[in-house]
Amino acid sequence: MSVDGTSLLRLEKTSLREQALTALRRAITTGQLTPGTHLVETDLSEALQISRGTLREAMRQLQQEGLISAGARGRLSVRHLDAKEIRDIFEVRAALESVAARTLASRPDRTEAVAALRHAVEEMDRWAASNLEDRIEADLRFHRTMCHLSGNETLLHSWSSLEGSIRMSIMFAGVDRALKNMDARRHLAIVEAIEAGDGDTAAATVREHMAGAASVLIGA
Template sequence: MSEALAGLPGLRITDPRRISVEVHAHLRELIVSGTLEPGTELKQAELARVFAVSRAPLREAFRMLQEEGLVVGELNQRSRVAGFDPDELELLYAARIALEALGVRLTAGRLTAAEAKDAATALREMDRANRASDMTSWSRAHHRFHRIVVIRCGARVLRTVASYAEQSEPYVRAFQARHRDLFPDRHREHVAILDAVLAGDRDLAARLMAEHLAGTARRVLCDFTPDRPAGAVEEAVAYASALGSSGE
């Protein structure tokens, strides 16, 4: 067994009816947390032994990981943890900026009291999780916050937004690993976005969301490819900022 796989933590199945879902969640966390580094070869037979599961749920878990862009390779052959792809990051974040800036515009001034309370709770959970260095809990609260502030864009678009957010997770973790000192600034950005949404200021909410997402993309691109411009990201920011002056 390869050294990278031999040291993996085991998996405790809590629901035998959802083995593939639990295997997927476990593998996904190992990848986005960096425990399984980019380029690590993933052998299904070895992972089946490590996790004490059959090959069938592993194949389904691998299929889901491939759809998320976290694993590359042939489905029934050896796969690898996907590496950093600057083109993917740039286009993924450009799409997120366009969709989520529109989403906050549609949501601004339209949150229910319960939704507003849930968003504020998510912010507090993010702050607590960061102080405890619990990035798994932080990530869950972070996804919930971003979903709430764009919630009026409709169920179908929300599914797309959620999918893009999931695919962004390795890049978010890369940002966190290198820029933990910036968390207070990023937290203030989240607070400002929620304040703008609650105040019904659609233009401000869209600009803040666009710059917030672009900040992650710019820094991660600069970390890994410092001389590469983020053209698509900047175009998306310009588009999001222009929405309010388009004579809607």
């Protein structure tokens, strides 16, 4: 069987782009690259040891995810959120995730979904003493799992398109406030509401969760 050499090169390039994407996303969401930081192509390509073309591909993806934004003359920088944007993000999250919670609570066969969500909460608890990055991932995994279990692909796609903005919002007010929102017990209340089978209560619990999280971040 013959092998197309150009396909191998394309795979290698894609791999480098994905590695660069992961490294930059981590640097932004953990605060290593702070909001407003101007992203200089020459510096970043040298630091990551990749071509400027590959770097541009990764940065385009980050721009689509809402982690970086273009300013004057197209200069890219780490996105800076204000309090209104935080509220907007959490209002949309509340709308999406309350639908997921209501859907799950309304199912007569919700036992497996509840077990999966309890496991996600246990994982949050397990990573509670770990580094910030692991805790962020555990937190997001819980919410992503709830959306996925709803079986609503449009809902999951909408939530996923917000993930970059969600990551930025987590670090809006610094580590201390971010960690308050990652408390496993806050998330367990959502699971228990779903398990009880009351869709209205489950949806309300999610909305309360999101409103509280937004208030913690903006200091309201």
